[in-house]
Amino acid sequence: MTTVLLVHTVPLWRASLASLLGAGQGIEVRTADRGAIRSALAGTGPDVLLTDLDCPDALDVLEEVRSLAGPHGRRCPLAVLTCSDRPRGLRRAYEAGARGYIDKYRPVNDLSEVMHKLADGGRHIDESLAFSLLQVADMPLSPRELGVLALAEGGETVSGIAQRLHLTPGTVRNYLAAAIRKSGARNRVDAIRRAKEAGWI
Numbered sequence: 264m265t266t267v268l269l270v271h272t273v274p275l276w277r278a279s280l281a282s283l284l285g286a287g288q289g290i291e292v293r294t295a296d297r298g299a300i301r302s303a304l305a306g307t308g309p310d311v312l313l314t315d316l317d318c319p320d321a322l323d324v325l326e327e328v329r330s331l332a333g334p335h336g337r338r339c340p341l342a343v344l345t346c347s348d349r350p351r352g353l354r355r356a357y358e359a360g361a362r363g364y365i366d367k368y369r370p371v372n373d374l375s376e377v378m379h380k381l382a383d384g385g386r387h388i389d390e391s392l393a394f395s396l397l398q399v400a401d402m403p404l405s406p407r408e409l410g411v412l413a414l415a416e417g418g419e420t421v422s423g424i425a426q427r428l429h430l431t432p433g434t435v436r437n438y439l440a441a442a443i444r445k446s447g448a449r450n451r452v453d454a455i456r457r458a459k460e461a462g463w464i
Contacts (some may be wrong), residue, residue, distance in 0.1 A: 264383040265375075266291045268309035268339070270328075272320045273440075280315070287375025297324050301331060309339050316345040316352035316461035317367070325352075329359040340381045347395040351413075351461055354399040355406060363387045364396060402463055403445040411438040411447060413464040416455045 267284055267291055271277035277294050285292045295303040297320045301310070314324050328341055342363030343356045356364070363381045365374070366389040377387050388396060404412070413426045421439075425432045439451055448454035458464045 264289050264291055264312065265379050266293060266309040267378050268303050268312045269294045270297065270303075270314040270324055271314065271318045272324070273318055274316065274421075276318065280313075281418060283371060284313075284374065284378070287378065290375045290378055297327065300324070300327050302329065304339070311342055311363070311378050312376075313342045313344065313363075315367075316343050316349050316356065317440050321352060322355055325355045329355075341345045341383075342381055342387070344379070346393065347392055349397050350402075350461075351406075351409060353392070353395055354402055354409070354463075356408065357396065357399055364392045365389055366391045380461050398461065399463075402461070404442055404458070404463065407457070408438050408442040408445070409463055411435055412442045412455060412458055415439065415451060416459065416464055 267290060269277060269281050269284065271280060271294070281292045281294050284290055293303065293309060311323070312328065314321065318324070340362040341351070341356070341360060342365060343361050344365050344367050345352055345356070346367050353364070363377060365377060365387070369389055369391070372386050374394065380387055381431070410428065411424055414427065419427065421435050424430070425435045443451060443454045446454045446457045448457050455464070
């Protein structure tokens with residue numbers, strides 16, 4: 264029996280996914296909302312932790328999962344449901360140590376096999392996601408640099424970005440300078456253009 268912890272912040276979607284997963288042979292499904300992950304992983308925790316990168320708080324969920332990784336933290340593999348046009352989410356999942364990347368447009372008939380494979384220590388990457396994952400694995404910008412660049416692309420000023428992210432303007436300028444340097448751009452506008460062309464933002 265493989266126990267899957269499904270983390271999703273939308274109750275209806277969570278119940279639907281749990282029902283779909285629970286129909287698979289040898290699968291037991293537990294569910295959790297954001298903020299309940301640590302307690303759900305305690306004791307005899309699940310064999311696989313699964314989350315959906317389209318759920319509203321997906322990036323926060325990944326950050327929480329990432330913070331629990333380590334010798335005394337999460338022991339079960341992380342799997343994500345996503346699609347190829349979610350580079351930022353893929354990058355965060357990659358940094359959180361995800362071992363399973365499942366395309367939401369794939370057939371569902373072998374989903375339980377994927378869960379068993381991950382529980383047994385394997386990895387799974389749907390072919391449709393492989394190229395996007397290679398791109399994000401090679402992406403030079405950190406999540407914070409990407410976030411600052413994305414806000415700049417949306418027209419925010421340095422002071423506006425600093426206020427939204429609870430940073431000092433000097434720190435925001437440092438992140439922007441790092442993003443420009445790492446992307447090989449000439450200036451902020453060029454860095455935004457390159458990031459958009461690469462699908463990073």
